[in-house]
Amino acid sequence: MSLYILSKEKLPAFVEALQAGFRVVGPVRTPTGFAFEEITQADQLQLDYTTTILPPKKYFLPQRETLFKYHTGSNPEGAQSVDVEPVFQDVQPTVIFGMHTCDMSGIMLYDKVFSEGFRDEHYMTRRDKMVIIGIECLHPCDDASFCKDMGTLTAPPIYDLHMTEVDDDYLIDTGSEKGERLLLNYSEAKMATTDHMQRLGRVLSAKWPRFRMRLKMSKDQTPSLLTLGYNAHIWEELGERCLACGSCTNVCPTCFCFDVQDELDINMQDGERVRVWDSCQLHEFALVAGGHNFRESKASRVRHRLMRKGKYIKQVHGLSGCTGCGRCERACLVDITIPGTLNALHDEMKVESGV
């Protein structure tokens, strides 16, 4: 849409102005790295952060979310009754600053998952109040990143504003009218000139060589590779190593599975139904009534995760289930990685790489 320019020194004033009307969230420094947290002071915002343990998905799908409260009792005739009180948790105007392009790709998938077919009102109601301000990645987060392979090194079309650091300025692209209004009402941004656009172009061209490719195949090839490799040996090896800790899925920006539980109040009559993040890597996940488990072995669960990331999600939603953010690789204590697995599968299947 339109390109604006805001000098870096004007950013804190933009953040402070937004705080009057929004909860402002962004990457902040923690004792060991960075995390997305609510910004209470503008100088907490660290737009030059590398990565976070949890992606900003936690603001879109909280780890624990109350769906409704219930009250049980009996009516005057003595019949049991249940009253249900809908709850919409964490629905508030929120600006999320500094989302990397991989994490925006994750939210683009979430938007499809939670709106297509069954429309998830809890997600959508919260989502409507969110404003996404992306930041262009000019350097890889670290060696675990493989965003370039996964094609997520460019901002997906879900941002309201997208910022690129160009020398002492941010060049800000508007992705929505909402974003543009926000920028004009709360900041001192000015329209960018042709010169600014040229400077932006130079910064954007210069960034690509800094990112390396890690996959031996194109991302478009992963569905067929996984189909061929369904019975490969590597799954057993990985299953033996896997700690079944679920860290890979919990930190994943595209994993959205949840469990639904009822939590009873101490009075034994009232309670609430909550959903909490769940993981296909845990034993209980595919356990059904009667005791059968569709994915009893860890090997079948590791395979399932890779199938979801590289094939199934794409088949269902048309988008990759992996953004190449590298979080699962950083979180895994036994070095199970997506590029390592796909490359080993590629070697085992001896597929022509095509790249």
Add this chain to the structure above:
Amino acid sequence: MSAKPKIAFFDFTSCEGCQLTVIDALQTHLGLLDLVEIVQFREAMSEKGQNYQIAFVEGSCTRKSDEARLLAIREQASAVVALGACAHLGGVNSMKNRWPIENVQTYVYGQNGKDAYESYPARPISAVIKVDAVIPGCPIDRHEFLRVVQMMLQGRTPRLPDYPLCVECKLRENACLNTLGILCLGPITRAGCEAICPSYGDGCEGCRGWHPEANFDYMREILRGHGLSDHEIDARFTMFNHYQMEQMSGHAPLSEAVAPVTDTSLPTSSFAAPKED
């Protein structure tokens, strides 16, 4: 609800910290007393009612004479709940099982120890009586205690999380201690405590016992990466879970025979053994 179910608390070899947590829970969740009637609780009251339906037992069985008392509790109670790591696992008490019991008695109580003080290898109460539910931890988590009580009152079987602590740790967005050079047994330990120790920077010691898919081989690799010797790793694995490791020996091999250790002297201690009379 008609008459409130009567419950009782009992202690065996333990520090009684789990019962203190229950007392604490009674202060923060007064509604609990609307659900149950406590008829015996040495830590909190002097009455000793013998008519109870649910027995909460803290502590491990470490003496022959404990067995009769456990059997009597089992005889009376419709349901027995193991309260905390000692009752659930044997807990830290079972560390002594690595040495011949006479050496332990002499080390702790002096030369006359083996005659003056009865002792035998520590075991969880489930080794002696049938246990219907478990509330793990050292100490227990009060919210889990409340959940288990509620589920029992509803006639449901209380279930424990069967996945590792890492799940809860990640949901809290803690940096992984194992990657920061701090030893943590979270990857093999049963969740349910909301990762309280790692959240405050202390590595997990496994007080809730192992989760059913605990991967000991790769946990050992991780601990070797911290520079631990196999002997030190075994010590970590057996701090709360000596009895479990012993029972699982085929599936969770230690680097040395679990018990008894060949060297029958006890490790040197900074605590002086009592002077002999």
